[in-house]
Amino acid sequence: MSGYFKRKEKWHKKYLQKDATLPMEIKVEEVSPQMSVIIPQGEIDMGSSGELRDVLHKTTKNKVQTIIVSLEDAGHIDSSGIATLIEALKKVEAYSGELRVVINTKKIFNVFKIANLDMVFKIYESTQDAKNA
Amino acid sequence: MQKTLNESVYIQLSSNPKMATFLRNNVHKSCSMVGFDEEQTDMIVLAVDEAFTNIIRHGYKMDFTQRIDIRLKIHENKYFKIILQDNAPIIDKNCIKARCLDEIRPGGLGVHFLYTIMDYVEYTTINERNALIMTKHLPKKSRTKRLSSVNQQLLQTLLDIGRYVHQILDLDTLLNVIVNEVKNLIQCESVSVLLEDRETKELFFHTVLDENKEVANKLRGLRFDSNKGFAGKAFASGEPLLVRDVEHNPEHYNKIDEDTGAKTSSLLYSPLKVQKRVIGLLGVKNKISGSFSEQDVEAVTAIASTVALSIDNAYAHETLQQTIPDLSETNRIRKEIESARLMHQATLPQALPSIPQLDISAVCQPATEVGGDYYDFIRLNENNHAFAVGDVSGHGLEAGMMVSMARSCLYTQVNFSNSISDVMTAMNRMVCGSIDKNLMMTFLFAVFNTQTKVMAFANAGHPYPCYYQAKSDTWQLIKDGEFPLGIHEEFQYSTHRIQFDKGDFVVLYSDGILEASDENKEHYGLERLLKLLGSKKWMNAQEIQLAMLRDVRNFCESLFHDDLTILVIHFL
Structure with missing residues (x-):
């Protein structure tokens, strides 16, 4: 049995080090104490939306006035991702803050659209637009 | 077909x-x-x-x-x-x-x-x-x-690969099957999977399928700097690269061709990407007729993404095994069964032997629990090679343990016995002496002599092998055999002989094939198997093995549960 395990172990040590099944990377840019830009990298689905939730939770807890979630680098978003954003939106609105979402692909926009949320979120085409708004 | x-x-x-x-x-x-x-x-x-x-x-x-x-x-x-x-x-x-x-x-x-x-x-x-x-x-x-025939073929290949990804846990076997599918689809001389060694910044050939076996052997494991040649270019850019006239292109890194005796006229590389990171390349070389088309680029790129995913998948499966928390007793038991299953997998040969004059293909897929299927190859001496196929009644840990015991008994016996019937007698006694008296094992043991091309064998209750005689172009069953091991302690199994010729095939399989059933509880059965085998001229052993898997799977659809062994031997 050692052959089986050894080979596998060697295998992933060598070619697929820890970052291979990446927990989703999320870039956070603190523009000012009143404004944060959150940029999830990769696909937001059931497996990764928890991490986005954690980051958003931290930001809303600090009551950051303007939170920008940029989905420019997100290839995919599903209902769990959307739900995470709704949750954050409610928290932000509770302290009269603002949540802005940056969407630059039709694919992602359509997901918001079929959820009937395209009018609920403030959507911008680029992070710069969202910052200047 | x-x-x-x-x-x-x-x-x-x-x-x-x-x-x-x-x-x-x-x-x-x-x-x-x-x-x-x-x-x-x-x-x-x-x-x-x-x-x-x-x-x-x-x-x-x-x-x-x-x-x-x-x-x-x-x-x-x-x-x-x-x-x-x-x-x-x-x-x-x-x-x-x-x-x-x-x-x-x-x-x-x-x-x-x-x-x-x-x-x-x-x-x-x-x-x-x-x-x-x-x-x-x-x-x-x-x-x-409707779909163009090219697209249809590509789609089928992609989906076949998608299925293999979940049925073949062993990555090496899986990649071998995939390159074979790619070669059939693209119709080229050579297909390879190159991976990066991140420590040394080198690319190396992980899996190679080449018309020229010697070249394939030399290529396998061969390393070179990950910035050399077209491979390096495709690897760095992360984009597919098609080069139609390699020989006259100054960028060609010809050291590999020189070292292996290969000749490259055209090639096509597509990067293997996990998330955004390039981990290697899927390469095809020398289109058999004409040159690589844009459609080929599209096909190779599509398959490359599946290959990358399957590598990632193999890793995900691995981490999953390690991270299942011990929440409850059930989980613990499930985990133990999983280790037993892996142990059983490990009793099976890790690689197919390379025997002159024989082309062999094998697959053994135990059910979700521990399987009772077994096959093995043992080299006896230069000219004699032994094959064993067996199936212990039932599944679960006991069956798995019996397989391990049978294996060690067999390994001891082949060193000490003078004849096939001696081996059978010893194996029979071992099974008869097992703790669970109801346990039985079907077992087929064969010794092939590469000089005389005679296969001597004894069959203890295993499903009859299918035999293709090239001379008469017919498939038939080899019906020589007796009852399973574990029934009568003093039974003497007899040895039978078959003379083989170039082009003949022998197909050994477990009853998992015959008993695979569809939604109406109808069995796949021998008749369908023989019909499939007789449906076309087969070129090699793997082709038959894959066709059988595919046919059984299509027959069972969602009820298919992997519990089968197939061993195909092609006499060259």
């Missing part, structure tokens, strides 16, 4: 959110191939993704070790149907509701997506399992203009 698109596609996945990426990729490819535009495709992918994660969350309550079956099919040339089945407790369909959209809150969104995106959604039960049937009208243009 023409490769036709059986317009139904079947994917089996574990209920792990990590599998969602793989599923999305495959559904995406299928949708765009049947003619949905990009926007519709994205939406259907989203719907399937939601359905999949809903089953994990609500059906299996986040148990990541269960199974989900997904079938995609074209119905009446008008509808595209996606059926997801799971083994979770039967659901009350009245409980499934889309949320009211006037209220802005998370939750219930996934179901709303399904209903909005698909034309019909139905929750039902099929064979006492939950089934979610989602239907979407096919786009009009695709109804009249």
